[in-house]
Amino acid sequence: MSDLRVEALTHVYSAGTPFEKTAIQDISLQIPSGQFVGLLGHTGSGKSTFIQHLNALLKPTSGKVLVDGEDINQDKKTRRAVKNKVGLVFQYPEYQLFEETVFADIAFGPKNMGLGKEEIEQRVREAAHFVGVEEELFQRSPLELSGGQKRRVAIAGVIAMRPGILILDEPTAGLDPAGCRQILDNICTYRRESGATVIIVSHNMDDAARLTERLIVFNHGTVAMDGSPEQVFSRPEELIKIGLSVPQATSLAMALREKGIPLQGSIYTHAQLMAALKEVGVC
Amino acid sequence: MLKDITLGQFFPGDTPVHRLDPRSKILLLIVFIVALFMASGWAGYGLMILVTALCMAISHISPRNIFKGLKPMLLIIVFTAALNLLYTQGTPLFPGWPITREGLDRSIAMVLRIVLLIAGTFLLTYTTSPMALTDGMERLLNPLKKIGLPVHEITMMMSMALRFIPTLIEETDKIMSAQKARGADFENGNLLQRAKALLPILVPLFVSSFRRADELAVAMESRCYHGGSGRTRMKQLHFQALDLWALALGALLLAAMILLRHFGL
Numbered sequence: 116m117s118d119l120r121v122e123a124l125t126h127v128y129s130a131g132t133p134f135e136k137t138a139i140q141d142i143s144l145q146i147p148s149g150q151f152v153g154l155l156g157h158t159g160s161g162k163s164t165f166i167q168h169l170n171a172l173l174k175p176t177s178g179k180v181l182v183d184g185e186d187i188n189q190d191k192k193t194r195r196a197v198k199n200k201v202g203l204v205f206q207y208p209e210y211q212l213f214e215e216t217v218f219a220d221i222a223f224g225p226k227n228m229g230l231g232k233e234e235i236e237q238r239v240r241e242a243a244h245f246v247g248v249e250e251e252l253f254q255r256s257p258l259e260l261s262g263g264q265k266r267r268v269a270i271a272g273v274i275a276m277r278p279g280i281l282i283l284d285e286p287t288a289g290l291d292p293a294g295c296r297q298i299l300d301n302i303c304t305y306r307r308e309s310g311a312t313v314i315i316v317s318h319n320m321d322d323a324a325r326l327t328e329r330l331i332v333f334n335h336g337t338v339a340m341d342g343s344p345e346q347v348f349s350r351p352e353e354l355i356k357i358g359l360s361v362p363q364a365t366s367l368a369m370a371l372r373e374k375g376i377p378l379q380g381s382i383y384t385h386a387q388l389m390a391a392l393k394e395v396g397v398c
Numbered sequence: 399m400l401k402d403i404t405l406g407q408f409f410p411g412d413t414p415v416h417r418l419d420p421r422s423k424i425l426l427l428i429v430f431i432v433a434l435f436m437a438s439g440w441a442g443y444g445l446m447i448l449v450t451a452l453c454m455a456i457s458h459i460s461p462r463n464i465f466k467g468l469k470p471m472l473l474i475i476v477f478t479a480a481l482n483l484l485y486t487q488g489t490p491l492f493p494g495w496p497i498t499r500e501g502l503d504r505s506i507a508m509v510l511r512i513v514l515l516i517a518g519t520f521l522l523t524y525t526t527s528p529m530a531l532t533d534g535m536e537r538l539l540n541p542l543k544k545i546g547l548p549v550h551e552i553t554m555m556m557s558m559a560l561r562f563i564p565t566l567i568e569e570t571d572k573i574m575s576a577q578k579a580r581g582a583d584f585e586n587g588n589l590l591q592r593a594k595a596l597l598p599i600l601v602p603l604f605v606s607s608f609r610r611a612d613e614l615a616v617a618m619e620s621r622c623y624h625g626g627s628g629r630t631r632m633k634q635l636h637f638q639a640l641d642l643w644a645l646a647l648g649a650l651l652l653a654a655m656i657l658l659r660h661f662g663l
Binding site: 167170172195198199202203205208210211212213223224227228258272273276 | 577578580597602605
C-alpha cells in the first residue's frame, strides 16, 4: 500500500560515449495506492528501464521517483530501503534461484531485511501460500521443480518482503496456458489480500484487458497512452500503429465493423463483444 | 562496470593490418615478442617503440584503446618497476638511497617490455576477428595433430569461450540486479561477507552456463557437427603478397635486433 509518483524521469545509457542512447524521456505519472496497472509497449520501448527506476536499481539521469512522497534517490540508505517497499520480479525470475532449499530461497529477501527468525518463517509460509507452493516442497531443491513451480517460488521470494508495490516484468512469459492462469491468479490474490499496488508488464493484451484498471503504453521512451483499458482499447488503430496488438475481442469487433455491422462502444472483452452483438441483433 | 572489459574485443576495419592473413599476424606477433626480448640498449628499444607506433598508425588503432587495455595490468607494471628499481646492485644515483643507475635502466627496460608486449598482443586481437584468429591458430597448429593433439577441438573451444564472454557478462548483470532487488548487498561488509554475497550470483550463473552449454551441444549435433575430420570452411585462408612483405619485414626486424645486441649498440 504505497503510492508512487514519477517526475520528469529521463534515463540516458552510456552518456558521453558514442553508444549514448536515451531510453526514457521526460516521463511524469502518478500511480495511487492499490491500483492495478498494466505496462504495454514493444521491445525496446523503455518499459524495462522505467521499472528498474522504481526501486532505485537504476539512477535517473534527471528527474525524480517518489514512493509515499519520499524521493528514493536521496542517498544510499533510501536507495536500499526502497527495495523493501517496491518488489521487482524480473523476467524469467526462476533463473535467479540459488539456495539449497525452496524455503531458504524464499527467505533470502526477508533475511536481507534483517528480520527475526520467526518473522521470516511466517513470511515465507505466507508468501508460499499466496503463490500456491505447498509446504511439502520447502525442503526440496528449487532446481528440481517444474518450470511453473520454479517461477512461483521466485515470485514468492519477492512477495515475502511484503512490498507495498509489486512490479512484475512479463510474469507469464514461456509458461503453458495453465501455468499462466495460475500465476495471474496468484498475483490477483496477493493484491486483494494485501491491498498492494501492482504493476505488470505484459504483451498479452487479453490478460491486460481482463485484469488491470489502468494501462500505460510506452513508445520510444515516452508515454504514448495512459488510461483505463476502455479508453486505451477504444483507439485500437493507434496501438496497432505502435506495433502492439489488441485483445481478440477488439480485433474481431474491428473486423465486423469493417463489414458494416454497427457495433457500439469500446469492446475489449468477450462479454462486451457478446453484448454488443446482441444489441444489433446478430445473436 | 562489467561492460568495461576489453578482452577479446575486435575493431573491424579495412587497413593493411586488418587484411593480413591471421596466420601471418600470429607469426609476426611471435617474431615481435622474440625481438622484444632480444632488444638491448636504447637503439633496440627505440626501434621496437617505433615499430609498434607504426603498426598502430597503419591499423588506425588509437593509443587510447591500447592504454585502456593496459589498465588492469597497471599493478603488475608498477610492481615490476619498483622491484627492479630498488633491488638492482650497482652505482648509486644519490648517496644514501638504494636507487642505482643500473636499477633505473633495468626498470625502464622492464616496463617498456611489458607495455610493448601487451600493445603488440592487443594489436593482434583488435585487428583480427575472433573467428579468423582461431582459424589461423588451428592452421598453424595443424602439424601437432600428428602427435595426437586435438587441435581442432582446442581451437573450437577457444572460439566458443570468446563468443560467450559478452553473454556471460550480460547474464551476470541481470542476475545481480535481480538479487539486488531482493535486498542483496554487494558493496558493504568485510571481505568474507562480500565473498559470501557473491554466492547468489555464482550459483545461478553456473546453472545457466551448464544449461547453455547443453543447448549449444544439442544445437551443434543437430547440425551434424562431429569434430574436425573432413570439415571444410566457408572462408579459406590464402597468403598474399602483402603477407610475404610483412613477414619479410618481421625477419628484418629480428635480424636488426640480433645485430644490435651483438654489437652492443
